[in-house]
Amino acid sequence: MRRVCHTLTGKAAPSAVAAVASGRGVYSIWGTVVHENNSEQPYNNLSITQRLTQSKGTRGFQVATTPAKPFKELGTLTEPEEYLLSALDDDIERIMSVDWTFDFDSWWADRVKSHESMYRILYNKDASRLLKWVFGNASANTKAAAAAEAKLNYLKSALKWAQESERAYSAIANARFRMQREVFDAFEREKILAGCVVVCDELAEKVPSEFKRKATMDVEWHLNNMRHWVWDAPTAKQTFKRRLA
Structure with missing residues (x-):
């Protein structure tokens, strides 16, 4: 309070x-x-x-709830299938809306695993018979299975690059924490700033195009905050002209 x-x-x-x-x-x-x-x-x-x-x-x-969405193009769906497809759409929208740095929650990994388990139960023929008796067997609905697999793969990719963005942010935040308390030499601060730029550039090179804008914008904000704590960086400006100009 x-x-x-x-x-x-x-x-x-x-x-x-x-x-x-x-x-x-x-x-x-x-x-x-x-x-x-x-x-x-x-x-x-x-x-x-x-x-x-x-x-x-x-x-x-x-x-705490998932908004149900219509999937008429996939034919008749059971309630577990409708839940899985609706939850995947809702989670994709939510994970692309939250911050991928300090505000990213480790809960997302458990959420994606739960979707993977539900997908295997519904659409994999070798899943447990007991679980299929509880949730239903939808392995014959290949069209819905393909749609759910595509959404699940997209969500897994978003989770992967969100975690990579969080790692890059953690490296920048740890460097800023140490620099603010222990490093007071201008040249040493410039080297730490240059290392943070390298971390940001490496992330931008690896991330796919569909997630690049989201990931780089969230991390670059913290890089700009790091730049605020460096008095001057002439050498780093010459090396990283686009980032530090």
Whole structure:
């Protein structure tokens, strides 16, 4: 819980105090509930107990559920097939929307593994009979299997390059952390900056074209932040003219 301290020490100017206080807000665990807008049933007409127990239409409900999508071109689908295809589409959209550096969650690896397991159960003939009895056997639906495989491969590729981007960010963040606290020589700082540029360039060379813009933009932002902590870099500017010009 975030709290706002109303006790001011010292003799600050009244106008400055008013300007700071007016831009602050008091946050609490109850404050997050009010902003969970529900278009079907407005929260203004609900009691506080109903607001706390209402889940449909909230941000938490959207994260915990998968929106079903129609796949008429694939013919008749079972419910597990419809879930798998809808979840793959939703996760592809979500993973391309989140940051691939400091905000990337290791939960994505488990999520992709769960999709792989569901795909094997539904479409692989050598899967466990017990699991096929629970989730159904859709191995005869080759059209849906091909569509699910293509979506799954794309999601796996996005996960791979998101993890590579996170590794590049971690290298830059660790170098910045060490430089800010231990390195104060201008020439040594310039060498650390040059090493971070190499990390960014190596990522840009490896990443495929469909993920290149997303991966490089997220990592380059942190490279620019690293550049802020280097007083001058004449040698690095001559070596990496495009990055540090």
